[in-house]
Amino acid sequence: QVHLVESGGGLAQYGGSLRLSCATSGFTFSDYAMGWARQRPGKGLEWVASIDHSGTYYADSVKGRFIISRDNAKSTQYLEMNSLRPGDTALYLCGKFARRDSDNIAFKITSNYDYWGQGTQVTVSS
Secondary structure (H helix, E strand, O other), X not given: OOEEXXXXXXXXXXXXXXXXXXXXXXXXXXXXXXXXXXXXXXXOEEEEEEEOOOOEEEOOOOOOOEEEEEEHHHOEEEEEEOOOOHHHOEEEEEEEEOOOOOOOOHHHOHXXXXXXXXXXXXXXXX
């Protein structure tokens, strides 16, 4: 059974940093691209970043501030969040891409992920 468990969220000040982790189990982690999405209050799921075997991909809103990475030996992915803004306040979720291939267009569509974790809350104060 697939499990995705996020951690590392919390309260940060404007301009501060946080590092999120996503521990996974139940599938061959190295076979799949992974991603992060966020959900702001009253809004839908918004794609943030993805990582596959060859590269990393970011939404324009976080490019240059967030860094996605993965450790295949630990079946864990990370999201380093820098220069945080109040607009980054959201529930951040870790997702497993549904297909084994890579498609940097399909990565941006949250319905192309077949599993999501429960999320970790990030709150940025101004």
